[in-house]
Amino acid sequence: MSPKSLMSRSHADVARPKRNAIISPVADFLLVGGLSLIVFVPLLLSGRSDLVIIGAGAQAWVATAINMPHFMASYRLVYRSRETIMKHKWASMYIPGILIAYTVVAVWYAQYSPMLVIILISVASAYLAWHYTGQVWGMMASYAYIEGTRFEPPERFLIRTGLRILLAWHVGWFLYTQLRDPSMVRPAYLLLSAGTVVAFGLGLTGLIKMRKRTGKMPPARALVAWVAIFVWYAVMARDPKALFWIQIAHALQYLAFPVRVELNRTTAAPSHSPGRVGMHMALYGVALLAVSYVVAQVVPGTAMGIVGDVFGEEPSRAAPVLILMFINIHHYFTDGVIWKISNPEVRKELFAHVARPEAAKSPGKPEPVTAPRDALRSKKRQKSRR
Secondary structure (H helix, E strand, O other), X not given: OOHHHHHHHHHHHHHOOOOOXXXXXXXXXXXXXHHHHHHHHHHHHHOOOOOOOOOHHHHHHHHHHHHHHXXXXXXXXXXXXXXXXXXXXXXXXXXXXXXXXXXXXXXXXXXXXXXXXXXXXXXXXXXXXXXXXXXXXXXXXXXXXXXXXOOOHHHHHHHHHHXXXXXXXXXHHHHHHHOOOHHHOHHHHHHHHHHHHHHHHHHHHHHHHHHHHHOXXXXXXXXXXXXXXXXXXXXXXXXXXXXXXXXXXXXXXXXXXXXXXXXXXXXXXXXXXXXXXXXXXXXXXXXXXXXXHHHHHHHHXXXXXXXXXXXXXXXXXXXXXXXXXXXXXXXXXXXXXXXXXXXXXXXXXXXXXXXOOOOOOOOOOOOOOHXXXXXXXXXXXHHHHX
């Protein structure tokens, strides 16, 4: 086989996987949580309390190479055209406008008190808890969808209730680890920590119900996403500073999806060819890394210098923190509008490459009337077979 034909074949395989996947079955499994389990479980079993391992400088570069691109990839989806900007005005214009105004006031007020900075960090942390657990459910629903199945309402209720308990634990963890006097919230934190066992039991019950209904195990990639978040939170409970690694795991879990949307769009272009698709995706990756470098490494330093010249030492320290909180909070809103899998347009762009049985419907919320009726009919058919 010639090198040219081999390259064409490899590009075709990326665009149209032989098995339903976002990137490939193995890559999906690793990115959605498998890799984090391989790394985090041995660390937890080691008994060590310091789970970060690497220094601050290395953390900054890892975050620049992995965490920041997952923010920039979501911006690419929202700001790619005037149509998408106008379609999502709150996420694209109003929310960033509000955040910019707040950031300016918070930088100025940092001369006198860090209160506004602390408030923004607290808001970002609350959204982070919602974001982590919501993304895990999105992963579970998406991988069930591409394998031709779905979670029925009772299963969905059990799994998502468990994830909401984890959300509450995350908020409690933030308060317990960040308050100067954590004794005030210690009883609630301990209660929520015990509640994670309940959360695991509820989710496991939902997965078992799915297995009984379908006669086979739930999709492995959905399972690993669900297991991974429990391990992530165990790592955070052991070492709060290890939130850094959880952010990296979360970013890896996310990145395959905007990459797939970009690949599907490029492949669908009338003038596409394997060579052009490969070149476009290479430029896409380089652009994400370049913009991430500027935002993570250049902008904070510049902001610190400007603010320091105008307001002094304390505001200059607050500036890079506020910039990062701005990006985090804005990302939660952009993420909320671009990844509604129940939206047919989103499914069309994300799953354009997937050969999926027509019977497998959206993993989003089902129609309130037909879905329960279909579930009842399914149960009747099962009884009649017996």
